[in-house]
Amino acid sequence: METIQDISINEKKEVEIFVKGVKKSFDGINVLNGVDLKIHKGENLVVLGRSGSGKSVLIKLMVGLLKQDEGTIDILGNQVEKLNEKELQHLRLKIGFLFQGSALYDGMNVMENLSFSLIRNQKHLNKQMINKAVTDALEDVGLVQTMYQMPSELSGGQKKRIGIARMMILKPQIILYDEPTAGLDPITCVEINNLINKVKEQYHTTSLVITHDLSCAKFTGDRILMLSDGICIKEGTFQEVFDTEDPRIRDFYNYNFIQ
Amino acid sequence: MNSASGNEILQHKFSFSIWFRQLFVGFYNTAIFILKIFKETLRPPFEFREIIKQCYAIGVNSLPIISMTSFIIGIVFTKQSRPSLIEFGATSWLPSLISIAIVRALAPLITALILAGKVGSNIGAELGSMRVTEQIDAMEISSTNPFKFLVTTRVLSITLMMPLLVAYSAVLGLLGGYLNIHHNELTTFKTFIQNGFSQITFLDLTASIIKSVVYGFTIGVTGCMKGYNADMGTVGVGKAANASVVNSMFIIFIEEMVIVQIINYFRFA
Numbered sequence: 001m002e003t004i005q006d007i008s009i010n011e012k013k014e015v016e017i018f019v020k021g022v023k024k025s026f027d028g029i030n031v032l033n034g035v036d037l038k039i040h041k042g043e044n045l046v047v048l049g050r051s052g053s054g055k056s057v058l059i060k061l062m063v064g065l066l067k068q069d070e071g072t073i074d075i076l077g078n079q080v081e082k083l084n085e086k087e088l089q090h091l092r093l094k095i096g097f098l099f100q101g102s103a104l105y106d107g108m109n110v111m112e113n114l115s116f117s118l119i120r121n122q123k124h125l126n127k128q129m130i131n132k133a134v135t136d137a138l139e140d141v142g143l144v145q146t147m148y149q150m151p152s153e154l155s156g157g158q159k160k161r162i163g164i165a166r167m168m169i170l171k172p173q174i175i176l177y178d179e180p181t182a183g184l185d186p187i188t189c190v191e192i193n194n195l196i197n198k199v200k201e202q203y204h205t206t207s208l209v210i211t212h213d214l215s216c217a218k219f220t221g222d223r224i225l226m227l228s229d230g231i232c233i234k235e236g237t238f239q240e241v242f243d244t245e246d247p248r249i250r251d252f253y254n255y256n257f258i259q
Numbered sequence: 260m261n262s263a264s265g266n267e268i269l270q271h272k273f274s275f276s277i278w279f280r281q282l283f284v285g286f287y288n289t290a291i292f293i294l295k296i297f298k299e300t301l302r303p304p305f306e307f308r309e310i311i312k313q314c315y316a317i318g319v320n321s322l323p324i325i326s327m328t329s330f331i332i333g334i335v336f337t338k339q340s341r342p343s344l345i346e347f348g349a350t351s352w353l354p355s356l357i358s359i360a361i362v363r364a365l366a367p368l369i370t371a372l373i374l375a376g377k378v379g380s381n382i383g384a385e386l387g388s389m390r391v392t393e394q395i396d397a398m399e400i401s402s403t404n405p406f407k408f409l410v411t412t413r414v415l416s417i418t419l420m421m422p423l424l425v426a427y428s429a430v431l432g433l434l435g436g437y438l439n440i441h442h443n444e445l446t447t448f449k450t451f452i453q454n455g456f457s458q459i460t461f462l463d464l465t466a467s468i469i470k471s472v473v474y475g476f477t478i479g480v481t482g483c484m485k486g487y488n489a490d491m492g493t494v495g496v497g498k499a500a501n502a503s504v505v506n507s508m509f510i511i512f513i514e515e516m517v518i519v520q521i522i523n524y525f526r527f528a
Contacts, residue, residue, distance in 0.1 A: 060396075063400055065396055065399065065400070089402040090402075092399075092400050092401070092402050093402050095400070097397070097400045099393045099396070099397055100393075101392055101393060103392060103393040103394050103396065103397035104394070104397075105389075105394055105397070105398075106388070106389070106392075106394065107385075116401065116403070117401035117402065117403065120401070120402065120403050121401070121402050170401070
């Protein structure tokens with residue numbers, strides 16, 4: 001089995017996420033059956049797949065929220081499954097994660113949501129610096145006016161954008177997006193797609209987008225990976241992936257087209 | 260017929276063994292959860308701001324309902340006790356009776372049951388909804404220890420606030436009792452205090468404080484454990500809130516029985 005040690009030194013520098021032979025099952029049901037993927041520095045990989053294909057499980061494994069049964073996950077040179085709690089916390093600071101439902105803290109307003117991780121992880125910052133960082137992050141997503149609003153007062157699209165701002169405030173190297181456009185109207189989807197591209201250009205981040213939305217995949221992905229029944233069935237550019245006769249991919253494409 | 264009843268016995272045995280195993284797993288998980296609370300409480304960084312915020316939410320916000328309930332119970336208990344004491348011509352014992360009942364039993368128990376309903380359900384529902392909407396995961400990913408920030412602070416706050424709330428409840432209960440006695444027997448406040456506290460011992464006060472700490476810890480642990488481990492979406496949140504209240508109350512009654520036995524052992528030793 002190829003590991004991160006086996007790939008050439010030049011390539012090693014470039015590969016920021018390396019997943020090999022990852023398997024995961026829940027109550028005897030196999031969700032991931034040996035997933036392999038590599039994401040290079042500055043690249044935006046989109047993992048496409050139907051609901052229940054194990055996409056969300058895959059990124060939760062990457063940040064150590066779940067543990068795989070088999071295989072290795074290497075992020076920024078750290079083998080995630082071998083990290084202790086402290087090392088994992090350190091690695092997580094370099095990773096941004098946008099949850100499907102945004103996961104904003106209900107009991108805090110937007111300002112507190114954004115400053116929460118800053119206050120805890122960058123203790124040298126004073127109040128003014130934190131306020132500036134929060135304002136800058138909100139300006140990036142065009143929602144400065146919501147600073148003192150509670151999450152319950154925001155729309156779905158606004159929550160996603162605040163989620164992106166909260167994630168970007170720590171200036172992560174890697175960003176993991178879990179269904180960034182799920183449940184949004186087409187216009188807001190385009191806004192979120194543009195924001196994903198803007199973040200990548202502005203901060204030169206490496207990203208992994210988990211989605212079942214073809215338009216999101218097409219607009220944001222440098223490379224697409226198709227996941228089905230817990231394995232990668234096709235990898236390449238959008239054109240390469242969908243220029244195929246594989247019925248699993250054709251069905252997925254046609255269904256999205258009808259939608 | 261015989262075979263059918265044989266199957267029924269087998270089924271009962273089977274379900275009993277599952278129930279017993281679940282009970283044992285439940286005890287084990289609770290023990291692990293409590294050990295983790297102690298470990299995280301003693302390990303820096305300490306979440307002082309969150310503890311103060313929770314103390315305010317738990318303590319100050321519970322004052323109105325505790326005031327009303329304790330005051331009314333003081334009056335009602337005095338009213339209910341008077342006829343029996345009149346029969347023996349012993350109405351002068353009312354202050355002592357009221358004080359003993361309130362300090363030893365009613366104040367800790369009433370406060371605990373009110374907080375189990377008000378705070379326990381709140382903690383269960385809040386943490387449960389945070390779990391199912393991935394807010395706890397989000398906290399973990401932002402390199403914050405969610406267990407320490409959410410669970411330890413809440414358990415610590417309710418454990419610290421409970422003795423204060425019990426003392427407050429006792430004062431209000433005694434005030435209710437005094438007003439009723441004063442209205443009927445024209446007893447002065449000084450006499451009420453002298454008679455009432457003549458029977459209250461150091462052991463009674465210590466027992467009340469111990470009880471309140473134990474009850475507070477129980478409510479905190481039960482609410483946090485049910486909420487923190489909630490699953491199955493909104494149904495899970497409802498179950499967590501419900502189980503927080505029901506389990507807390509059940510455990511509090513068992514603890515009351517055990518603590519009373521222990522105190523009585525010391526009282527009559």
